[in-house]
Amino acid sequence: MRRLYHLSFEPACRKIRLVLAEKKLEFSCVQEPVWERRETFLALNPAGDVPVLVEPEGRPLWDDFTICEYLEEVYPNPTMLGNTPDQRAEVRRLMAWFDRKFGREVSDNLVGEKIRKRFMGKMTPNSSAIRAGKQNIHYHLDYIAYLTEQRNWLAGSDLSLADITAAAHISVIDYLGDIPWAQHPGAQAWYARFKSRPAMRDILADNFSGIKPSAHYADLDF
Amino acid sequence: MRRLYHLSFEPACRKIRLVLAEKKLEFSCVQEPVWERRETFLALNPAGDVPVLVEPEGRPLWDDFTICEYLEEVYPNPTMLGNTPDQRAEVRRLMAWFDRKFGREVSDNLVGEKIRKRFMGKMTPNSSAIRAGKQNIHYHLDYIAYLTEQRNWLAGSDLSLADITAAAHISVIDYLGDIPWAQHPGAQAWYARFKSRPAMRDILADNFSGIKPSAHYADLDF
Known part of the structure; x- marks a missing residue:
């Protein structure tokens, strides 16, 4: 069975769970406390972080970009990247937007302060980082609205890794109740x-x- | 003509110059002072950073991961990613190693303090960050030695984006004279x-x- 080593509140890990589920690929999950630096885990991934995906009879795949590209190559249907180089460039551009820009400007500030710090034993969140995260989120939500005014999904007519990546980040922050819907x-x-x-x-x-979780976290009509 | 908006001392930008050159694709370069947030540049890339590649008659491509995957799809020969999903996963894993892990542990500390800060008008480098970068670099250089003891190039028998990415980071740090060769x-x-x-x-x-530049920066027999 395919096995995913992950942390359920890391956006990069949620992204892989969503891709696997959209492609209807079965997998089991192992929560990996990366801060313990377990030797058996470091043998799988010397970089020491998650997500790591171990394919059936396969070697471990790391990191989240690598895993997404691999899954797309080996299990192309349904595609989460699109069918032409131009479509795929647009999907990857938006993946980078959410993983790198939104990640740095919003998730690192909110998820970093409220969740990651707990794991590291540092219990006091930095309130100015949290304020910055809450301020930065507005124009990203505007950007989502702008894109979906013109398109069915973020990168075009079909659901793609752009939507998955955005939702992977937003769902963690929504759990914290920090999305000003x-x-x-x-x-x-x-x-x-x-x-x-x-x-x-x-x-x-x-x-x-x-x-x-926030009151509306799991509510489909929020 | 293909045009690359870049900063010549950013590893992510050097990576694109190297990929284009290895694929023998002609291009012209424009140094883009991203901190000025020029309106015409923001129209090309709302994320506001480099590299951005504008293909002839094409729309702008961003970010460096997106550009590399696009160039590989449209100009597959010579390949910089490899020919099987497993090979490509190994190349992408090492790309991520150098861009993300080496980037965070070494380049952000050395290039960040010594070069990026100058652009931002902050002139005093943080000496403890520089010390951390110089300490962290050792095990990355050991890792390069370990990989090339078993393989011709970092990810296997052929040169790939793994080597290009590592060299993109290392060449900037070598310019600063901070590689303990x-x-x-x-x-x-x-x-x-x-x-x-x-x-x-x-x-x-x-x-x-x-x-x-360090005395040996451009020296082929250093």
Whole structure:
């Protein structure tokens, strides 16, 4: 059986769970406490972080970009990248937008302070980082609304890794209750559609010890 | 003509110059002072950073991962990723190793403090960050030696984006004189081979205003 070493509140790991589910590939999950630097895990991935995907009879794949490209090459249907080099460039551009730009400007500030720090034993979140994350999120939600005014999904007519990557980040922040949905109906409409996909079911059932999910986290009509 | 908006001392930009040169694709370069946030540049790339590649008659491509995958799809010969999903996964894993792990542990500390800060008008490098970068570099150079003991190039028998990415980072740090070559003959032997490739010529002629290159920067027998 395919096995995913992950942390359920890391956006990069949620991305892989969503890709696997959209492609209807079965997998089992192992929560990997990367901060313990377990020797057997370091033997799988000397870089020491998650996600790591071990294919049946295959060697371990790392990192999230590598895993997505590999899954797309080996299991091309349904495609999560698109069918032409131009479409794929647009999907990858938006993946990079959410993983790198949104990641740095929003997730690192909110998920980093509220969740990652707990694992590291540092219990006091930096309030100015949290403020910055909450401020930065607005124009990203505007960008989602702008894209979906012109397109069915973020990168074009079909659901793709662009939507998956955006939802992987946003779902963690939504768990924390830090998405100002009321001010962003366009982004909300996109997320409501994404949230109702079967691939999201597992993620909406995630629970983080010590932090309760926001009231609407698992609600499909939020 | 294909046009690359770049900063010549950013590893992600050097990577694209090297890929284009290895694939023998002609291009012209534009230094883009991203901190000025020029409106015409933001129209090309709302994310506001480099590299951005504008293909002849094409729309702008961003970011460096996207550009590499696009060039590989549209100009597959010679391949910089390999011919099977497993080979490509190994190349991408090592790309991620150098771009993300080496980038965070070494380049952000050394290139970040010594070069990026100058652009931002912050002139005092953080000496503890520089110390951390110089300490972290050792095990990465050991890793290069370890890989090339078993393989001709970093990811296998052929030169690939793994070598290009590693060299893109290392060449900037070598300009600063911060690679302890004497202690790492294995990594040095690999870099000497890479350095002598025609694709490196332009990069070895780069000059950063206000910082002289290390004495051996452009020397093929260093």
